[in-house]
Amino acid sequence: MALFDMDLDRLRAYRGASQEPADFDSFWARTLEETRAYGLEARFEPVDTGLRKVDVLDVTFAGFGGHPVKGWLLLPAATARPLPVVVRYLGYGGGRGLPHQHLLWPAAGFAHFVMDTRGQGAGWDGGDTPDPVGSASAFPGFMTKGIEDPDTYYYRRLITDAVRAVEAARSHPLVDAEHTAVTGDSQGGGITLAVAGLVDDLVAVAPNVPFLCDFPRATTLTDKAPYREIGNYLNTYRGRTHRVRETLAYFDGVHFAARGRAPALFSTALEDQTCPPSTVFAAFNAYGSDDKAIEVYDFNGHEGGGPYQEAVQLKWLPPRLMS
Template identity: 80%
Template sequence: MARFDLPLDRLRTYRSASEEPEDFDAFWSKTLSEARTHRLDARYEPVASGLATVEVYDVTFAGFGGHPVKGWFVLPAGTDRPLPVVVEFLGYGGGRGLPHTHLLWASAGFAHFVMDTRGQGSGWATGDTPDPVGSAPAFPGFMTRGIEDPFTYYYRRLFTDAVRAVEAARAHPLVDAARTAVTGVSQGGGITLAVAGLVRDLVAVAPDVPFLCDFPRATTLTDRDPYREIGNYLKMHRGRVDQVHRTLAYFDGVHFAARATAPALFSTGLEDLTCPPSTVFAAFNAYAHEEKAIEVYDFNDHEGGDTFQQAAQLRWLPARLRAGR
């Protein structure tokens, strides 16, 4: 696929037409306050992973509604003092998988907390966290589950899980809570932006080819899933466009980015049909912290920089983690 979106000079100034709900902050304050009425109950069980360079723990904590959410916690072997932590969120359809697939950040000398994704984990990596909340009729996938109302939408539960994951990671005695970074690819990048807007004391944010940004443009610009799930839902449920876009506005990465308080490193691929570059730049251009950068991969689709972006993160993130706030 050749380039289909705006030219790069226009991308650098592009602004989303997504309208922020007047009660955006109140909605999320209420949501998180309700979640915190449940004990976090973060539990870490050692795992015999067969790996010599890291120590692995099977994590369970209380997410949205007090529902149990799984994760992995990975430390450099022999850790005996609190370390900065990287909290990672996962891409669409995937789950936490197996521990040996999560070695990067512990190998760099940091604690690494990987959050499982409720209800997902049957696409490209296995998951272990069910989503016990039902919804009205939805198009297969997760984008339209509960989309009739922001209080029932799937991503309200998932974004709340993500904030609680940061709290669970910080609760571990071998984590230096003052030095916390968040990262993720695609859906994980969108979750990363949500956490950046909801958690005020992070030291770094690294959304890689982020999904869930600039819904008004994304849902009409690309016909590739997962955004197309929304179009397919509206194809059947005629007349609900305004209602759906009202719900999605509470979950748009653009509005979370406008509340971010930590330095950020983004990435985008200029031929990305899954998360079009204009939708990524919409969040990047709205991002509130003055220290921000974006890696642009000119001829790449949704893989973006892939391992090259990991290398960029390894150059950028450690100095911020070690310095703290």
């Protein structure tokens, strides 16, 4: 595909079109307070996977509404002292999959916590966490579930799960809670930005080709799913655009990014029609720390840097985790 978005000079100055709600901070403070009224109840069960160099724990913790959320905790075998931890969030439609799919950070010598994604897991890697909360009419997928009210929107539950995942990871005795980084690709990158804005003591943040950013531009620039789900919903429910945009503003990665303070490494791709580069740059340019960088892949689509970006992270992240 050809380049379709702004040129790079304009991207480096673009600030986004989303309007931040006046009660953004109080909405999220209330959401987390309500969830923390439930005990975390994190449980870690050893799993025999046949991996000799990595110990695997099957995790269950209480997420939004006290609902059980699954995950994996992977540790270098025979770990005897607390290790810095990399918490990872997953892309749209996927679940936690199998433990041997998550070996990069244990191989680098760190603890690795992988959060399952409630209600997802039938698109590629399987998931083990249902979403017990129903919603009104929605276009097939997750982008429009409960979309006409911030309190009922699907991503309120998922982002809250993600904050609790950090708390669950830190609760394990072999995790060094003071050295926590978060990362993810696409949807996982958008969730990474949300956690960066809601958890104030992370040591590093690494969102790759992040989704859920600059909704007003994304939903009018690209016909690609998942953003197109929102357009399809509004195609049916005429006259509700303003209400939907008001909801989405509470979940926009640009506003979370503005509250991020940890060092950050972003990535984007200039031919990415799923998460257009202008939406990523809107979040990057808003990010609240001067200690930030962005890798730009000029002839790539939504795969972004793929293994090349992992190689960049392997150089960038360890010094911050071990500082």
